[in-house]
Amino acid sequence: MEQNNLTVFTHPLVKAKITQMRDKNTTTKEFGELVDEISGLMCYEITRDLELEEIEIETPITKTVGYKVKGNDIAIVPILRAGLGMVKGIHQLVPTAKIGHIGLYRDHDTLQPVEYLCKLPTDLPSRDVILVDPMLATGGSAIKAIEILKEKGATSIRLACLVGCPEGVTAVQAVYPEVPIYLAALDEKLNENGYIVPGLGDAGDRLYGTK
Numbered sequence: 001m002e003q004n005n006l007t008v009f010t011h012p013l014v015k016a017k018i019t020q021m022r023d024k025n026t027t028t029k030e031f032g033e034l035v036d037e038i039s040g041l042m043c044y045e046i047t048r049d050l051e052l053e054e055i056e057i058e059t060p061i062t063k064t065v066g067y068k069v070k071g072n073d074i075a076i077v078p079i080l081r082a083g084l085g086m087v088k089g090i091h092q093l094v095p096t097a098k099i100g101h102i103g104l105y106r107d108h109d110t111l112q113p114v115e116y117l118c119k120l121p122t123d124l125p126s127r128d129v130i131l132v133d134p135m136l137a138t139g140g141s142a143i144k145a146i147e148i149l150k151e152k153g154a155t156s157i158r159l160a161c162l163v164g165c166p167e168g169v170t171a172v173q174a175v176y177p178e179v180p181i182y183l184a185a186l187d188e189k190l191n192e193n194g195y196i197v198p199g200l201g202d203a204g205d206r207l208y209g210t211k
């Protein structure tokens with residue numbers, strides 16, 4: 001499903017894997033593997049508009065013209081901690097990407113994002129940024145991360161999350177309508193504690209076995 005710069009995946013494999021992730025009986029190990037797999041599947045769509053250039057190669061039979069992705073121009077930027085889980089699945093498909101890190105946690109009382117780390121590629125302005133965080137809840141973390149990326153000169157940003165909710169999508173689109181959002185699932189709502197319903201709980205805790 002695609003509308004207003006929002007793509008929600010409808011692929012059966014993505015739907016089945018998201019369901020496995022939601023299950024509270026899924027182990028930390030399985031959860032990490034599912035994040036990996038879904039991120040890889042999403043990468044296929046997120047990178048659909050990458051530019052190609054023609055190259056000449058030689059097969060064992062003959063010379064032919066094929067393609068390579070133009071430039072080495074992607075940066076994957078996870079929002080720590082939970083976003084880290086999405087890096088491997090994308091990086092193995094786009095191995096030339098550089099990886100930046102933005103550390104944010106949500107204050108328990110205010111739900112506002114608090115920044116604790118920022119390390120980004122120096123050539124960020126010339127790269128297409130894929131910003132990743134498994135959960136798009138209030139949208140506060142994504143908005144803060146996009147603000148940081150823009151301050152550092154990023155000109156092309158797309159946001160990829162596994163589970164989002166209408167509140168988070170609306171919040172991000174109100175400030176940054178130009179940023180395409182990719183979700184593996186769009187859930188019903190946020191609860192009074194800022195958790196997505198039905199959601200999957202705290203993605204960072206489920207990835208790293210913390211509470």
Ligand SMILES: O=c1ccn([C@@H]2O[C@H](COP(=O)(O)O)[C@@H](O)[C@H]2O)c(=O)[nH]1
Pocket residue numbers: 079080081082106111113133134135136137138139140141142168194195196199200201202203204
């Ligand atoms: O159900 C949820 C909701 C949030 N998270 C974590 O919080 C941030 C995103 O929250 P925002 O309110 O959109 O800032 C995200 O990084 C998750 O780590 C969660 O795990 N589960």
Ligand SMILES: O=P(O)(O)OP(=O)(O)O
Pocket residue numbers: 079080081082083104105106107141202203204205
């Ligand atoms: O957004 P938070 O506070 O849940 O952060 P983390 O990803 O470290 O769990």
Ligand SMILES: [Mg+2]
Pocket residue numbers: 082202203204205
């Ligand atoms: Mg967390």
